[in-house]
Amino acid sequence: MVTVARAQTLEMQRPRLRFRISRVIFLVLALVVTALALTPFILTVSGSFKTKSEILDWPPTIIPRIFEWMNYVEVWTNSHYFPQWIVNSLFLAGFHLLIYLGICSAAGYAFARLRFPGATVLFLAILGSIMVPGQVLWVPKFLIINQLGLVDNLFGIALPDLAEVFGVFFMTQFFKSLPKELEEAASIDGASTFRTFRQIILPNAYPALAALSILRFQGEWNAFQWPLIVVRSPDHLTLPLGLASFQGLFGVNWNWVLAGAMFNAVPIILLVIFFQKYFIRSAASSAVKG
Amino acid sequence: MAVLAGGAVRRPSRFRHWRQWVTAYWFLAPWLIFPLVFIAGAIVLAFYFSFTSYDLLSDPVFIGLANYQKAFQDESFLHALRNVATYTAVVVPSQTFIGLVMAAILDQKLPFRRFFRIAWYLPCVASSVVTTLIFMWLFLPDGFINAALNFVGINVRINWLGDEATALPSIMFMNIWATAATFMLIFLAALQDVPGPIYEAANLDGAGPIRQFFQITIPLMRPAIFLVVLLGTIGCFQLFDQVKIATNGGPNEATLTVTYLLWRQGFRDLNMGYASALGVILFVVIFAVSLVQRRFLDVKPDY
Numbered sequence: 001m002v003t004v005a006r007a008q009t010l011e012m013q014r015p016r017l018r019f020r021i022s023r024v025i026f027l028v029l030a031l032v033v034t035a036l037a038l039t040p041f042i043l044t045v046s047g048s049f050k051t052k053s054e055i056l057d058w059p060p061t062i063i064p065r066i067f068e069w070m071n072y073v074e075v076w077t078n079s080h081y082f083p084q085w086i087v088n089s090l091f092l093a094g095f096h097l098l099i100y101l102g103i104c105s106a107a108g109y110a111f112a113r114l115r116f117p118g119a120t121v122l123f124l125a126i127l128g129s130i131m132v133p134g135q136v137l138w139v140p141k142f143l144i145i146n147q148l149g150l151v152d153n154l155f156g157i158a159l160p161d162l163a164e165v166f167g168v169f170f171m172t173q174f175f176k177s178l179p180k181e182l183e184e185a186a187s188i189d190g191a192s193t194f195r196t197f198r199q200i201i202l203p204n205a206y207p208a209l210a211a212l213s214i215l216r217f218q219g220e221w222n223a224f225q226w227p228l229i230v231v232r233s234p235d236h237l238t239l240p241l242g243l244a245s246f247q248g249l250f251g252v253n254w255n256w257v258l259a260g261a262m263f264n265a266v267p268i269i270l271l272v273i274f275f276q277k278y279f280i281r282s283a284a285s286s287a288v289k290g
Numbered sequence: 291m292a293v294l295a296g297g298a299v300r301r302p303s304r305f306r307h308w309r310q311w312v313t314a315y316w317f318l319a320p321w322l323i324f325p326l327v328f329i330a331g332a333i334v335l336a337f338y339f340s341f342t343s344y345d346l347l348s349d350p351v352f353i354g355l356a357n358y359q360k361a362f363q364d365e366s367f368l369h370a371l372r373n374v375a376t377y378t379a380v381v382v383p384s385q386t387f388i389g390l391v392m393a394a395i396l397d398q399k400l401p402f403r404r405f406f407r408i409a410w411y412l413p414c415v416a417s418s419v420v421t422t423l424i425f426m427w428l429f430l431p432d433g434f435i436n437a438a439l440n441f442v443g444i445n446v447r448i449n450w451l452g453d454e455a456t457a458l459p460s461i462m463f464m465n466i467w468a469t470a471a472t473f474m475l476i477f478l479a480a481l482q483d484v485p486g487p488i489y490e491a492a493n494l495d496g497a498g499p500i501r502q503f504f505q506i507t508i509p510l511m512r513p514a515i516f517l518v519v520l521l522g523t524i525g526c527f528q529l530f531d532q533v534k535i536a537t538n539g540g541p542n543e544a545t546l547t548v549t550y551l552l553w554r555q556g557f558r559d560l561n562m563g564y565a566s567a568l569g570v571i572l573f574v575v576i577f578a579v580s581l582v583q584r585r586f587l588d589v590k591p592d593y
Binding site: 022023026027029030033034036037038040041043044047056057058059060102103104106107109110111114115116117119122125126129131132133134135136137138139140141142143144146159160162163165168193194197218221222224225228229240241243244247254257258261264265268269271272273276279280 | 307310311313314315316317318320321322324325327328329330331332333334335336339346391392395396398400401402404406407408409410411412413415416417418419420421422423424425426427428430432433434437440441467471475499524527528530531534535549552553556557562565566569570572573576577580
């Protein structure tokens with residue numbers, strides 16, 4: 001214990017010094033974390049430009065001696081399915097955004113604004129379904145898809161993905177935050193609920209729909225487990241599945257594997273850089289729920 | 291049921307909104323049909339098939355609890371459970387602690403905060419396939435992990451993913467790398483909710499930043515820590531992608547997980563009934579673990 005007088009003099013000198021030192025320590029730590037997070041990506045970019053022989057060198061080089069741009073061309077041409085995988089993944093993401101955004105915002109609107117019997121029970125049931133791990137449903141979902149004749153078909157991936165519940169919660173929360181006056185004015189003018197939704201509510205929901213599109217695009221573009229179960233033929237694979245099979249096909253040609261991986265990673269990395277706040281907010285909102 | 295005098299009066303009012311009900315169901319139906327089939331229907335089917343023997347080729351045969359009995363005598367399943375338990379016991383505390391430290395660093399008013407936040411978050415947004423492929427390459431005997439170890443004077447040429455002793459720890463490492471920042475974001479949101487005056491009071495009392503962190507920040511963040519531990523545990527029990535892509539459960543079942551076994555039983559060996567039972571057991575285990583965690587961790591902070 002120090003006397004009051006000494007405590008005061010200490011406080012005059014210490015906070016500044018401590019502030020500086022802790023700031024430097026924190027900055028050094030931040031740089032260490034940054035290095036750990038980015039190094040694998042930087043090495044991947046470097047590896048994707050190495051020649052077939054240089055990528056096998058020991059010790060591995062950090063900067064390629066010769067920049068082999070052809071890896072990016074060869075990955076397209078050597079497996080003639082590669083462009084097809086990109087098309088398949090784009091199709092899945094496009095189909096999902098087109099259909100899912102429409103049906104999940106309609107459902108979200110019903111939960112947020114319309115009164116109907118069973119609303120609370122239904123909402124809680126949907127909330128509870130999050131507790132069921134996706135893998136538990138692999139077998140029954142596959143058997144349903146099999147009955148529908150959609151095994152090894154892109155729609156076999158796309159249709160069950162529409163059962164996604166995240167978007168419905170997301171849109172419900174958003175519609176609850178909109179001022180009620182919006183619809184009240186419309187209903188005085190005699191507009192039907194459907195017209196109000198399409199002409200007044202949806203145009204006001206563009207920011208939420210944009211955020212949801214980005215998150216769902218990421219989900220569909222990166223999806224691995226369900227597509228793995230549904231599709232088999234090489235020309236029906238999605239880009240992540242194709243890349244995973246690549247490594248078996250090409251064995252030691254890591255320069256091609258890494259170049260191929262860039263086609264999957266770069267679009268998402270660009271999205272995160274340009275639309276940072278959407279990703280951060282969605283993670284933060286999961287904290288609010290808890 | 292008896293008709294009371296009041297019932298006649300109430301009845302029209304109960305259905306007054308029927309037009310709105312119909313509209314509401316029209317809004318719901320286009321989406322709801324999918325979760326009804328692919329979640330609710332699938333849950334029912336998962337239970338049903340878990341009591342059957344079904345290989346897709348012939349009709350399912352009801353065999354009662356035999357699949358469940360088989361599971362608890364199946365050496366592979368018990369081994370997978372042990373692997374997953376080990377994996378969870380290492381990964382959940384590590385990623386929680388690292389996520390918390392990362393959030394604490396970002397919560398300082400450092401220069402380049404926005405850059406740090408994006409850079410740290412990138413491992414979480416790349417697909418599991420990409421991060422797994424990258425680490426398979428880094429973990430090669432001639433790869434960068436061994437090169438880095440040699441650089442600091444540890445002369446090894448370990449086949450990280452190919453050696454029984456190091457395969458599971460390697461997958462632990464890559465997943466901590468890939469997920470820590472997700473949890474950092476949850477902690478960051480929680481840190482910003484801690485009331486500032488508490489720190490001012492602690493400053494006046496002469497508590498240093500480290501002491502403040504352990505005696506103020508961590509106790510106040512218990513709800514966030516609970517959430518992170520819960521989400522982390524659920525994620526760990528579902529470990530699949532990395533195992534499927536990098537090791538196929540090997541070498542010698544060293545990285546076999548419950549979900550990988552489920553996939554192998556269902557979609558390689560076509561034991562749909564047994565795979566369903568494994569799924570139901572996985573669900574029960576995850577549910578039980580999260581209840582236990584709620585009991586010990588979920589405490590409201592008292593200011």
